[in-house]
Amino acid sequence: MRPQNLLQLTTQKCTTGCPILDGLLRGGIPCNSITEIVAESGSGKTQICLQLSLHAQLPVSHGGLAASSLYLHTEFPFPFRRLHRLSLSFVSSNAPHLPTNGNPCDRIFVQSVHTADQLLEIMSKIEPFIENSRGQPPVRLIVIDSVAALFRSEFDNTPIELKRRSCLFFKISSELKALAKRFNLAVLVTNQVVDVVAPNVGINGLKIGNLGCLYTSGRRVCPALGLAWANCVNSRLFLSRREEVIADKNGKFNGESGECNQTRRQLHVVFAPHLPESSCDFVITRDGIFGVEKQLLD
């Protein structure tokens, strides 16, 4: 056993494809680490995952990993149309940096996962799969969208089942981390949210990250899968959305009140070893997800 030299151990990042979001994340999603995106449905989790799988194909000089990606999806159906649409705009804006042969979608390997045990089984096959990736660039990004869907129905709310569940969390996480280290992979997982019902969370110390910022659609939420899973990820990002009336910026409305509503979306860094707590607004367009600079908002 020998210590590693920290000077030669720089963390590679995979660009998100937007300079503003990359600025917030200091270059993008880090390799050799697990990044989690937490959000309610319709906030743009899958959008970021798809966009990242495309941008991982960019050469290293352009912020990518020059690599294919493995996309494990647990929510159905897989959004092929959306990926196709994103790939068109990705190709049109990055054509000179891409390999000329083939469609970028060919370099995203999609696999559906139905249960947690199946996920473990697939993960044991990832290693030979990466080693034998002939023809295509090696896989250097693993996306699991979403990890919560695997765990939210299968387990009962009894101590024994919950213990089995958290054991699985640690097992999955440690295998992902081992893969990430072995092949210098970036791992991106998504997670759902649950509503916070208790009026005074935090009194019992049951507070993971700074819950203060976790508001979405005017509701107080916290990431699903609890404390055990929170110990399994290295960084946690949170996407929030909020309906806003353009005319009156201070008013908050839940629900639909006509055409003057717009959705304000924000990306928050809840915790990460290398990032301060911070946030940034973003929009989702036809061409993908893009950060909005702070000055433009005011």
Place this chain on the structure above:
Amino acid sequence: MEICRLPISASQRGKLISAGYTSLSSLSSISASYLAGELKVTESEALGILNVASHSHCGGSEMSSGKSSIIDGAQSAWDMFHEENSLMHITTSSADLDNILGGGIHCKEVTEIGGVPGIGKTQLGIQIAVNVQIPRDFGGLGGKAIYIDTEGSFMVERALQIAEACIEDMSEYNRFLRKDLQACEVRMQPKDILENIFYFRICSYTEQIALIDYLKKFISEHKDVKVVVVDSVTFHFRHDYEDMASRTRVLSEMASKLTNLARTFSLAVVILNQVTTKQTEGSYQLTLALGDSWSHTCTNRIVLYWNGNERYAHVDKSPSLRSASAAYSVTPRGIRNSSSSSKRIKMM
């Protein structure tokens, strides 16, 4: 030290050697009357020899406890007290935290630090690994650090940031307090600080056990290591370990090895731990992971928690510190005092 170098008469020396007393330690635990019988001299003469021997033992060797020691290496509480006072602490870069910790992280002790994800455990770990390298001229230890990363949360770019801020602070200190002393220029570079952190990335609990076993050899080759940070001890023991009784045994063996390291090489051991929920009488409470028997193994236990929007550290268990809490914050420059200056330290 040999008998032949004792300042005693030649005939006494001859008698000692012929009776089989060749080293000072052989004289250290016998009585004057016994020696008188062995050497066939008067008791007062034997007492004289013993006095001379114990004097030169105290003066000549590093062991201060010569005559009174029953077992090799044993110390009196008084000696330990003096030694403890002379030992240096590793600052956390937050004066409030240092305050409740009695000056900082103690050498020769095992300190466990636990808290929820995102509270700043890894940040504190990196900060300690950087701060242990503050040179002696600046009130530091001038040592090196071993960082055992089991979770993959150590980020080089973050360590570099903290190291740069640490060097800036030292230069600042230089300018304010030592205007006339040119000798104490800060010669350290952030690069040097990173080079002096021995970083091990661990991917399974077998690797973790093997590394802890290997540390003794490693540290005896790198004597300037003054802190071992384990981030975190928990992760690999929370899966794949069905047999809880054997887990407890393995963990306490690991802890005793770390305690031994701390003692033998007078270095600080910092163990980071996760938290888990514990069901007591129907309600759920947060406690540090790995169970009750583990909680006995560390000398000090610090719990980090959120209070409103502020981070707090609480001394949960310590033989010498009083139970107290202090706020701290995680800034781009590292761990610092909390910005809100009111109610900074709460003694209980």
